[in-house]
Amino acid sequence: DIQMTQSPSSLSASLGDRVTITCRASQRISSYLNWYQQKVGKDPKLLIYAVSSLQSGVPSRFSGSGSGTDFTLTISSLQPEDFATYYCQQSYSTPWTFGQGTKVEIK
Amino acid sequence: QVQLVQSGAEVKKPGASVKVSCKASGYTFTSYDINWVRQATGQGLEWMGWMNPNTGYAQKFQGRVTMTRDTSISTAYMELGSLTSEDTAVYYCARVLSGGWSDEWGQGTLVTVSS
Numbered sequence: 717d718i719q720m721t722q723s724p725s726s727l728s729a730s731l732g733d734r735v736t737i738t739c740r741a742s743q744r745i746s747s748y749l750n751w752y753q754q755k756v757g758k759d760p761k762l763l764i765y766a767v768s769s770l771q772s773g774v775p776s777r778f779s780g781s782g783s784g785t786d787f788t789l790t791i792s793s794l795q796p797e798d799f800a801t802y803y804c805q806q807s808y809s810t811p812w813t814f815g816q817g818t819k820v821e822i823k
Numbered sequence: 824q825v826q827l828v829q830s831g832a833e834v835k836k837p838g839a840s841v842k843v844s845c846k847a848s849g850y851t852f853t854s855y856d857i858n859w860v861r862q863a864t865g866q867g868l869e870w871m872g873w874m875n876p877n878t879g880y881a882q883k884f885q886g887r888v889t890m891t892r893d894t895s896i897s898t899a900y901m902e903l904g905s906l907t908s909e910d911t912a913v914y915y916c917a918r919v920l921s922g923g924w925s926d927e928w929g930q931g932t933l934v935t936v937s938s
Contacts, residue, residue, distance in 0.1 A: 750924040752868075760915070805924070812858070812870045814870065
């Protein structure tokens with residue numbers, strides 16, 4: 717199975733901050749890397765698919781980058797509604813594994 | 824609009840089975856795969872398997888999970904047997920696009936396993 721490791725596991729940031737979350741795969745996964753946002757008590761929401769494609773309706777302050785095994789989710793200017801947990805997921809090969817999550821909290 | 828509506832919460836005893844349903848609307852049900860993902864309280868997301876109607880299950884659940892669908896009512900099902908307390912979790916269904924990402928999710932079904 718492909719292991720997905722996110723860092724950090726949690727972070728504290730202020731409104732307007734630039735936030736970066738990284739995700740590393742245990743082997744190369746081409747461009748099959750996706751990012752989800754999950755708020756407490758809610759189902760996950762697709763933010764970014766195929767490394768850098770923004771899902772319809774997602775604000776442009778979210779962006780994704782990376783290749784091979786190392787990927788990044790960036791929030792350019794943190795907004796109140798962005799406080800949530802973020803998960804990366806590889807869809808290169810089954811089982812389609814998720815990272816352990818990064819919780820973004822208010823500083 | 825696209826919607827996935829799951830069945831309600833369940834309480835089961837250890838050793839029992841649970842069957843969760845996921846009714847799709849707003850799109851052509853047979854044109855997309857369905858994933859099942861679970862999340863224990865305070866934990867991360869765990870992929871269980873997919874169906875389209877072929878199925879693929881995570882090794883962890885092989886022999887214990889069955890995913891089916893009824894196209895006449897646009898509904899997918901996930902049945903998990905031999906339940907233990909470790910299976911207490913929220914179970915989600917999700918629509919899968921061709922690249923393997925899930926763009927629409929059900930609201931989740933809480934399954935509690937307790938004696």
